[in-house]
Structures are given as structure tokens and as C-alpha cells.
Amino acid sequence: MSAPIPPADPISSGIPTPDDVRGVLAGVLDPELRASIIDLGMVHDVRVEPNGDVVVKVALTTAACPLRGQIGTDVRSKVAGLPGVSEVRVEYDEMTQEERSELMQKARLRASQSAPATEVPATTRVIAVGSGKGGVGKSSITANLAAALAARGLTVGVLDADIWGFSIPRMLGVRGRLAGSKAADGKGKIAPNEVPVGDGLLRIVSMGLLVDDEDTALMWRGLILAKALEQFLVDVSWGALDYLLIDMPPGTGDIQMALSRLLPQTEMLVVTTPALGAQKVAARVADMARRSYLKVLGVVENMTEFVAPDGSHHAIFGAGGGKRLAALTGAPLVGAVPIEPAVSQDGDAGTPIVLAHPDAPAARELNTIAERIVTELLPPVEMAGCTARMFDLVQKLA
Numbered sequence: 001m002s003a004p005i006p007p008a009d010p011i012s013s014g015i016p017t018p019d020d021v022r023g024v025l026a027g028v029l030d031p032e033l034r035a036s037i038i039d040l041g042m043v044h045d046v047r048v049e050p051n052g053d054v055v056v057k058v059a060l061t062t063a064a065c066p067l068r069g070q071i072g073t074d075v076r077s078k079v080a081g082l083p084g085v086s087e088v089r090v091e092y093d094e095m096t097q098e099e100r101s102e103l104m105q106k107a108r109l110r111a112s113q114s115a116p117a118t119e120v121p122a123t124t125r126v127i128a129v130g131s132g133k134g135g136v137g138k139s140s141i142t143a144n145l146a147a148a149l150a151a152r153g154l155t156v157g158v159l160d161a162d163i164w165g166f167s168i169p170r171m172l173g174v175r176g177r178l179a180g181s182k183a184a185d186g187k188g189k190i191a192p193n194e195v196p197v198g199d200g201l202l203r204i205v206s207m208g209l210l211v212d213d214e215d216t217a218l219m220w221r222g223l224i225l226a227k228a229l230e231q232f233l234v235d236v237s238w239g240a241l242d243y244l245l246i247d248m249p250p251g252t253g254d255i256q257m258a259l260s261r262l263l264p265q266t267e268m269l270v271v272t273t274p275a276l277g278a279q280k281v282a283a284r285v286a287d288m289a290r291r292s293y294l295k296v297l298g299v300v301e302n303m304t305e306f307v308a309p310d311g312s313h314h315a316i317f318g319a320g321g322g323k324r325l326a327a328l329t330g331a332p333l334v335g336a337v338p339i340e341p342a343v344s345q346d347g348d349a350g351t352p353i354v355l356a357h358p359d360a361p362a363a364r365e366l367n368t369i370a371e372r373i374v375t376e377l378l379p380p381v382e383m384a385g386c387t388a389r390m391f392d393l394v395q396k397l398a
């Protein structure tokens with residue numbers, strides 16, 4: 001008698017397990033109840049077919065919820081980011097009266113628990129800009145994308161999570177110290193530094209705006225990085241934000257883990273240079289993101305080529321790194337930014353190239369990346385409101 005054939009091993013067959021799917025779904029938040037749809041018990045069923053098709057059944061508070069489109073889009077986008085997934089179908093269910101009161105109880109409990117609830121609204125799209133290696137242009141990309149998004153009339157938070165190697169204040173030309181403020185609940189909060197850009201607004205927080213000089217920064221080194229990040233998310237009165245861009249320190253580890261705990265809706269934008277080596281280290285960041293269930297939003301290749309005044313193209317740092325990394329992670333290559341001295345000069349002068357020289361090739365590419373984020377990759381959340389009344393109730397009861 002022959003031994004029974006064991007079921008396909010999901011790892012070796014390359015398709016995710018239902019638990020993997022639930023892992024990324026923990027990053028989908030109900031925009032009004034401000035909690036993960038997993039924690040709220042809104043995911044009734046997850047099925048993974050042998051061909052990689054995934055069916056997720058989401059239970060809504062009311063079948064006619066105007067936010068169902070938003071939740072469905074987020075579910076599809078997060079799950080489709082998992083390697084091995086072919087198609088994602090979302091089915092809707094309506095909660096029973098019993099489930100609804102259980103959900104309200106959970107939401108109430110969350111609202112009453114102070115930590116680790118952040119001051120970042122659940123409707124904010126969070127993008128962490130990371131790379132495995134230093135000096136590839138994370139901060140420059142963060143500063144420019146933030147400015148480009150704000151120039152579209154959006155309110156954009158910029159969190160410099162490179163706690164000790166901060167460069168955001170210089171690149172965005174902000175100097176003043178962060179001011180304290182009293183929140184409605186009487187607790188002291190830190191107010192971000194604000195810089196208007198066109199009809200939009202940048203709200204900037206960096207260790208560089210808290211400490212006087214780099215020597216003082218050195219004295220603060222004892223502070224655990226993840227704790228500092230937590231403070232920036234919990235103690236800063238961010239206010240309403242369409243986007244929060246986070247400039248990550250080089251490498252992987254603590255900060256990424258802390259982010260997935262504090263802001264599970266975070267998506268990673270991975271920066272690489274065209275060099276093969278850089279692309280390999282960047283792949284580690286993407287891998288780490290996956291393991292912490294953060295979706296990789298896309299890959300940006302920076303320092304792609306240098307176009308000389310005579311029009312000739314020079315691939316100074318090699319070619320193809322971005323494309324290879326995109327293929328490796330299954331995330332789209334969102335753009336390729338050329339080497340241009342003005343990127344560096346404008347950054348040093350405190351006005352990002354997208355604002356200082358919008359017609360420069362690098363600025364145009366950075367603007368296209370911002371455009372793709374807004375229109376296609378991670379559009380701002382439209383607040384329509386179905387559980388809004390419920391949420392008000394929750395707040396009153398808390």
C-alpha cells in the first residue's frame with residue numbers, strides 16, 4: 001500500500017497560508033473605528049485556493065456601508081502584495097446584532113486604552129522610505145515626495161525616524177524648535193513644525209528639531225530607538241494628515257518592527273541604487289517588511305544615470321538594480337531618479353528640487369512618483385462616513 005500523498009506544503013508550493021493573509025490584513029484599518037479589521041473581528045473567512053486565488057470575507061457593520069469600497073480596495077491591495085497570490089476576491093457579509101455590539105465593545109476598549117494608540121489618524125496613508133544601505137537617497141526621496149504631495153494640496157506629515165542621523169530639517173529648510181502644546185485632554189503634546197507648500201502643508205518632526213546640536217544628540221544616544229519612534233507617534237499632535245512619510249534610518253531591524261506594531265497600515269517604499277550590491281541589501285529590507293507584514297508599496301531606483309550637458313547618458317552606478325529588486329519583491333518599480341547635482345544642492349539649500357527646479361529631469365521623475373502614489377498606488381482615504389456616528393458614540397462612551 002502506498003503512503004498517502006501529503007497536502008501541498010504552502011511554503012514550497014509558493015502560495016501563502018491563510019495565516020499569512022490574516023497577517024497582512026492586520027494592516028487594513030477600519031478608517032472610522034481606527035482599528036485593524038482583524039482585531040475588530042471583521043474578517044469572517046480567508047480561503048486560499050491551490051492556484052493562489054484568495055477569497056476574503058469581510059463583515060461590515062451595515063451592508064450599505066459607504067466605506068466598503070475603501071476597505072475592499074485596501075484588502076485587495078494588501079493581499080495582492082503577498083508573493084504567490086494570483087487573484088483576490090472580497091466578499092461582504094453583514095454583522096449580526098451580536099457581532100456589532102461585540103465590535104463596539106472592542107472599539108470602546110481600544111479608545112480607552114492609552115498605549116500604544118498613536119496620534120496618527122487611521123485615515124492617514126503611511127509610507128516608510130527605507131533601504132538596506134546608507135547614502136542611497138532615502139532622505140532626499142522622502143523630502144521631495146513630501147513636498148510634491150503637499151504641492152497637490154494635501155497635508156503631509158514627515159517623520160524623521162533617522163533619530164541620530166537626521167537630515168530632514170536641513171533638506172526641508174526648517175529650523176525652529178518644536179513647540180509644546182496642550183491637547184484637548186490636557187496632556188502635553190509636541191506640535192510639529194509646519195511649512196506651507198502651495199495649498200498644502202508639511203508637518204515635520206525630527207530629533208534635529210528637539211536637540212540643539214549634534215553633541216546633544218550624542219548624549220541622547222542611550223535612548224532606545226524604538227522608544228523614540230513611539231514618542232514621535234504618540235506624543236506629537238499630528239492633526240489630520242492625508243499622508244505620513246517616514247524617513248527610515250539605514251538598515252533593518254528595531255524601527256521597522258516598532259512601525260509594524262505601532263502603525264500596522266505602514267507600507268514600505270524601498271530605495272535602491274542601480275548597483276547589484278545595493279539591490280541585494282535593499283532586498284533584505286523588503287524581506288524584513290514582509291516578515292513584519294508590512295506591504296512593499298514599490299521600489300524607487302535612485303541615482304539611475306547621469307545625463308551630461310552634451311546629452312550623453314552615463315550609468316555611473318550600474319544599471320538594472322531597481323528592475324531586479326522589483327522582480328524579486330513582486331512590487332512595482334515606481335520610478336527611476338537620475339543623478340543630478342541640483343538634487344543635492346537644493347537639498348542643502350533647504351528647498352527640495354521638486355519646488356526649486358520643477359522642470360529638472362529628477363524633479364519631473366519625483367513628481368511622477370508622487371502622482372502614481374496619489375492616483376494609483378496608495379490614494380488618500382476618502383472619508384464618506386458610515387460608522388462615523390458609531391465612532392462618535394464610542395468616543396463619548398470611552
Ligand SMILES: Nc1ncnc2c1ncn2[C@@H]1O[C@H](COP(=O)(O)OP(=O)(O)OP(=O)(O)O)[C@@H](O)[C@H]1O
Pocket residue numbers: 131133134135136137138139140141162165167249250302303337338339340341342343344345347362
Ligand atoms: N538623484 C540624486 N542626484 C544627486 N545627488 C543625490 C541624489 N539623491 C541623493 N543625492 C545626494 O546623495 C547624498 C545622500 O543622499 P541622502 O542623504 O538622501 O541618502 P540617505 O539614504 O538618506 O542617507 P543616510 O543613509 O545617510 O540617511 C546627499 O548628499 C544627497 O544630496
Ligand SMILES: [Mg+2]
Pocket residue numbers: 138139140162165167247
Ligand atoms: Mg537619510
